[in-house]
Amino acid sequence: MSATILMWSVTIAHVLLAVAMVCQAIRFIRGPRAQDRVMAFDAFYVSSMLLLLTFGIRTGTTLYFEAALVISLLGFVSTVALAKFLMRGEVIE
Amino acid sequence: MTHLAELPAWAQLLASFFILVGAFVTLIGAVGLLTLRSFYDRIHVPTLGSTWGAGGILLASIIIFSVLQSRAVLHEVLIAIFLTVTMPVVLMLLGRAALYRDRTEGVETVPPMEAVSGLPEDAPDETDGK
Secondary structure, eight states, X not given: OHHHHHHHHHHHHHHHHHHHHHXXXXXXXXXXXXXXXXXXXXXXXXXXXXXXXXXXXXXXXXXXXXXXXXXXXXXXXXXXXXXXXXXXXXXXX | OHHHXXXXXXXXXXXXXHHXXXXXXXXXXXHHHHHOOSHHHHTTTHHHIIIIIHHHXXXXXXXXXXXXXXXXXXXXXXXHHHHHHHHXXXXXXXXXXXXXHHHHTTOTTSOOHXXXXXXXXXXXXXXXXX
């Protein structure tokens, strides 16, 4: 019984996170200026990381955790580089 | 789904609650990102996904894997610490970049540089550490 509850809540979490990623993708496409797109991208990788974690809960392997860690690391670095580029026009001065 | 059925009921209910809270808070943040009007309103909402959104799902993951393996599985704390440290840095940089771009384009809605620095007119020019 309660195994069914946990399975259904993981499935609902997949759906909710996918809808969240769709919202962020729409903002990424529509966003009137470059900083809106960068911020939508930043929120997008956080949601994709959470989606990978829920996949890891579903399958019971820790392999997805490593992928989520790598995504969070690379997403931080790329967003900082993009924000720096928006401010100064170049990444490394 | 066999490994999830091995969990005791309290762990399953607690994990379900935290997973749903995390996913729902992340969805609220994404809808806010889509519906709020200006950039300076929208810059607040990604923090929903990186605080309780990530926190709920990471707590559920810690509970499930700790109960399954009968030991404290704490490597999810790495992601939580990392998000807590990096998200303010990212949003601060992005906000400053957007403010700089709006000021150089002369957008009327952002405060000008003099009003922010608060220096009197005859004070010597100081670089504000940009």
